[in-house]
Amino acid sequence: MEKRTFILKLAAVCSLIVLLHVAMIPFVDGTILIYFHKCSSPKQHSLIIGASRASQALMPSVFKDSLGIDIMNFAFNGTTSPYSKVYSHAINEKIEDNSTKGTFILCVEPWSIGMLRDSITGELKYTEEKNILNELCFFNGYPNVEFIAKDYDKGWGNIAYTRWRKNSSITGHEDGWIEVMREIDSTDIAKRTKGKADGMRSSLPYFSFSTERLNELTQLIAQLKKHGEVYLVRLPVAKGIFEIEEELNPTFDSLITTMCTSYNAHYFNMQPLHEEMVFNDGHHINRQYAPKCSSMIASWIKGIATSEKK
Amino acid sequence: MSFTSLSFIPLIIAVMLLQWVVLPKRAFFQNVLILVSSLAFVALSDWKAAILIALSGAINFVLVSKMHTLAEGTVKKWFFYFGCILNVALLSYFKYLHDLVAGLQSLFSTDTFNLGKIYLPLGISFFTFQLIGYWIDVYNEETEPEKDLFVFFTYLFYFPKFVSGPIERLQNFTPQLKSARQFNIPQVTDGMRQFLWGFFKKTVVSAHCLLFYKSLYASPDSMSGTNLLLAAVMNGIYVYTDFSGYSDMACGISKGLGIRITNNFAFPFFATNIGEFWKRWHISLTTWIMTYVYTPIAFILRRQKKMGTFIAIFSAFIIVGIWHGLKSGYLVYGCLQALFFLPLVLKGGNMNTSAGSNTSGIVSFLRMLALFLLVCITALFVREIPASQTLKEISALLTRATQAPDLSGVLGVTNAICWALIASCFAVEWINRKQDHGLNIQRLTAPVRWSFYIFVILAIFFFSEFPGGGFIYAQF
Amino acid sequence: MERADIAIEIGKILHSVFKKDIEIHDNLSAKDVEGWDSLTHMVIITKIEDHFSVKFKLRDLNKLNNMGNLLDLVKAKIDGI
Numbered sequence: 106m107e108k109r110t111f112i113l114k115l116a117a118v119c120s121l122i123v124l125l126h127v128a129m130i131p132f133v134d135g136t137i138l139i140y141f142h143k144c145s146s147p148k149q150h151s152l153i154i155g156a157s158r159a160s161q162a163l164m165p166s167v168f169k170d171s172l173g174i175d176i177m178n179f180a181f182n183g184t185t186s187p188y189s190k191v192y193s194h195a196i197n198e199k200i201e202d203n204s205t206k207g208t209f210i211l212c213v214e215p216w217s218i219g220m221l222r223d224s225i226t227g228e229l230k231y232t233e234e235k236n237i238l239n240e241l242c243f244f245n246g247y248p249n250v251e252f253i254a255k256d257y258d259k260g261w262g263n264i265a266y267t268r269w270r271k272n273s274s275i276t277g278h279e280d281g282w283i284e285v286m287r288e289i290d291s292t293d294i295a296k297r298t299k300g301k302a303d304g305m306r307s308s309l310p311y312f313s314f315s316t317e318r319l320n321e322l323t324q325l326i327a328q329l330k331k332h333g334e335v336y337l338v339r340l341p342v343a344k345g346i347f348e349i350e351e352e353l354n355p356t357f358d359s360l361i362t363t364m365c366t367s368y369n370a371h372y373f374n375m376q377p378l379h380e381e382m383v384f385n386d387g388h389h390i391n392r393q394y395a396p397k398c399s400s401m402i403a404s405w406i407k408g409i410a411t412s413e414k415k
Numbered sequence: 416m417s418f419t420s421l422s423f424i425p426l427i428i429a430v431m432l433l434q435w436v437v438l439p440k441r442a443f444f445q446n447v448l449i450l451v452s453s454l455a456f457v458a459l460s461d462w463k464a465a466i467l468i469a470l471s472g473a474i475n476f477v478l479v480s481k482m483h484t485l486a487e488g489t490v491k492k493w494f495f496y497f498g499c500i501l502n503v504a505l506l507s508y509f510k511y512l513h514d515l516v517a518g519l520q521s522l523f524s525t526d527t528f529n530l531g532k533i534y535l536p537l538g539i540s541f542f543t544f545q546l547i548g549y550w551i552d553v554y555n556e557e558t559e560p561e562k563d564l565f566v567f568f569t570y571l572f573y574f575p576k577f578v579s580g581p582i583e584r585l586q587n588f589t590p591q592l593k594s595a596r597q598f599n600i601p602q603v604t605d606g607m608r609q610f611l612w613g614f615f616k617k618t619v620v621s622a623h624c625l626l627f628y629k630s631l632y633a634s635p636d637s638m639s640g641t642n643l644l645l646a647a648v649m650n651g652i653y654v655y656t657d658f659s660g661y662s663d664m665a666c667g668i669s670k671g672l673g674i675r676i677t678n679n680f681a682f683p684f685f686a687t688n689i690g691e692f693w694k695r696w697h698i699s700l701t702t703w704i705m706t707y708v709y710t711p712i713a714f715i716l717r718r719q720k721k722m723g724t725f726i727a728i729f730s731a732f733i734i735v736g737i738w739h740g741l742k743s744g745y746l747v748y749g750c751l752q753a754l755f756f757l758p759l760v761l762k763g764g765n766m767n768t769s770a771g772s773n774t775s776g777i778v779s780f781l782r783m784l785a786l787f788l789l790v791c792i793t794a795l796f797v798r799e800i801p802a803s804q805t806l807k808e809i810s811a812l813l814t815r816a817t818q819a820p821d822l823s824g825v826l827g828v829t830n831a832i833c834w835a836l837i838a839s840c841f842a843v844e845w846i847n848r849k850q851d852h853g854l855n856i857q858r859l860t861a862p863v864r865w866s867f868y869i870f871v872i873l874a875i876f877f878f879s880e881f882p883g884g885g886f887i888y889a890q891f
Numbered sequence: 892m893e894r895a896d897i898a899i900e901i902g903k904i905l906h907s908v909f910k911k912d913i914e915i916h917d918n919l920s921a922k923d924v925e926g927w928d929s930l931t932h933m934v935i936i937t938k939i940e941d942h943f944s945v946k947f948k949l950r951d952l953n954k955l956n957n958m959g960n961l962l963d964l965v966k967a968k969i970d971g972i
Contacts, residue, residue: 260879
């Protein structure tokens with residue numbers, strides 16, 4: 106075979122393979138990659154920040170209706186987005202450079218300012234370093250092909266097949282809200298809650314409060330204050346889970362309160378309202394109660410804004 | 416970095432373009448390119464290993480050259496022992512010390528020493544065995560010591576073989592670096608085929624087998640014998656397709672660079688006896704063991720006839736087990752493999768019949784199947800699970816043989832796809848069983864060849880999985 | 892002993908091991924004979940040692956690539972080199 110023919114054939118095959126992949130891009134949505142829209146939107150002036158509780162409990166559409174603001178839910182999960190350099194970098198990339206009138210709702214919990222240690226070596230585990238936010242160079246713009254390439258862990262042909270099957274139980278909406286299709290079933294909830302609590306309890310010996318993470322949160326608040334108002338929220342959890350969190354960090358509340366005072370941020374501890382919520386597993390609010398939770402926070406923010414105007 | 420990771424693609428494209436399009440076709444430039452890209456590959460994967468190997472390589476290079484200058488005698492012999500012990504000590508420290516201490520503590524029911532986790536450099540078993548083989552070959556005057564440190568480092572760091580082998584003898588590799596490689600279209604095309612086949616086995620077949628195995632293995636204490644056997648089969652195929660997939664990719668990349676390295680697999684599941692199997696499975700390791708362990712011991716004990724042969728085989732397979740690690744499972748695995756040879760030794764039959772022997776006929780098929788099942792069951796020992804646990808599972812396999820199988824974990828669309836992928840993988844390899852790799856289809860007509868390519872590419876496009884975790888043999 | 896005679900004797904030894912006639916020539920190697928593997932190799936070596944009353948070293952054997960090398964080695968041993 107001539108060298109020229111070989112190169113032409115190779116180029117043709119490679120082009121076809123690339124085209125096949127490109128053809129799949131329009132099929133990618135929040136059912137294929139639940140965090141896709143978070144990293145494919147334009148830059149934002151307002152963000153919801155935190156881990157999986159925040160990603161499921163806070164609905165941007167409620168804040169839009171109630172406060173008239175366009176806000177994106179940029180919360181991920183406990184291993185991807187604990188308060189850390191990695192997460193702060195992603196948040197900074199997400200914010201419009203010159204915006205000053207934004208609204209930032211930061212969900213805080215003892216786990217997000219805690220650190221896991223390896224059970225054998227005691228080495229600190231920076232879980233965020235092995236997750237998607239640490240691998241991305243680009244966090245904005247549709248379609249974020251880099252995100253698909255780095256986050257999708259199957260052959261891309263499976264994208265079309267998954268869309269066709271339409272049986273995803275989790276959807277990442279365009280505004281970043283993560284909707285978990287779980288119905289309210291008390292037996293199922295009790296089982297999951299117990300499982301979650303057992304898991305948390307067994308990890309307690311290896312989890313501790315981290316001044317490093319707290320410093321990252323503090324610096325993040327200071328940075329976000331340049332772009333708007335900062336509101337910290339402790340989302341409610343089931344009683345059993347709360348008891349475990351109190352064991353992990355009994356001074357959490359006072360720590361956050363003190364920090365907010367220093368940085369002129371606002372803090373809403375929603376734990377007293379836990380009985381008004383239904384949780385899938387003791388700490389993730391069921392999607393049917395996400396509007397209520399979001400509404401409560403929106404009302405609180407409105408109340409602060411009103412009293413500050415006075 | 417692994418061959419199936421996204422970051423590997425630009426690296427390999429850049430290397431190929433540089434080698435065949437940009438750089439002058441001279442050995443010097445080609446070797447510089449290979450060394451630099453190999454160092455980059457290793458450093459990006461594990462920079463500490465890169466430094467360790469560079470130091471170890473330099474020390475070994477100097478010491479072997481020095482040994483070669485010594486006159487035959489006691490001094491040279493002890494120098495040689497020192498060199499081998501040095502490398503064994505390095506390997507032992509990183510790979511075996513933790514397990515040895517843990518094992519001794521368990522034996523004496525104490526936990527006085529807690530070593531914690533000891534860092535395991537990437538590729539340590541492979542490069543140590545290469546170095547030990549180098550010492551032995553130079554001492555036995557089978558090869559001259561390499562005079563060019565640059566060439567020596569290229570041999571040690573050569574990225575296609577770095578992570579999971581093959582264990583290449585220096586004298587088989589370095590002569591290829593002494594002259595410029597020419598762009599050879601059939602070789603490069605064949606390399607691409609082999610890489611594609613390896614990629615398919617790793618990302619499609621191996622990944623699905625692993626998922627299937629994990630789903631079956633959810634509750635090992637209550638599984639039926641059939642389900643346990645199925646799990647063993649899935650594990651066996653997973654290990655084979657993962658490791659041979661890697662090996663095919665390594666060979667394919669090398670062919671693309673104009674370099675030949677040892678094919679580590681020759682369709683081992685088509686073997687009809689244990690001897691033939693070990694001539695087809697992890698070939699570079701078994702060749703190393705045969706050359707440096709079995710042959711010397713068998714030679715020393717040649718007057719002891721069958722007993723001597725068996726001791727040599729036993730020693731060889733204990734080393735095979737230990738090569739994987741010092742855990743009980745690996746040692747049991749080694750012992751079992753040696754025991755499987757006992758009938759052959761007693762019969763006075765051949766330890767390994769030549770690859771490609773007649774495998775047609777129902778009897779051959781049944782032998783193949785029996786051997787396949789035996790291999791899969793014993794492969795259960797090569798897991799991060801104590802041997803006692805594996806023994807329990809294997810005995811449960813027999814005691815629960817009549818228990819009704821749980822088909823919910825066996826049937827279903829996902830598993831049907833897995834079965835189809837396994838069947839197609841073995842079908843293709845059977846068709847090409849007389850070739851050096853599963854997709855060596857040069858002899859077939861163009862339409863048939865392109866049908867194969869389309870099938871494999873589409874299978875990868877639709878069914879590949881990248882769950883992370885790299886290649887199974889990278890942990891060794 | 893002449894090389895050709897050694898070749899004839901070795902031919903007889905191979906016959907006793909493989910139960911068939913094997914043509915001895917310098918380029919013959921283990922790969923060319925079905926069943927000549929590591930196990931049978933030791934049997935053959937032992938029989939050659941006994942037959943010619945010589946003793947090999949491992950190092951000598953490692954350098955054997957074909958029958959020609961083996962014939963030269965045996966002759967050297969017989970001649971006391």
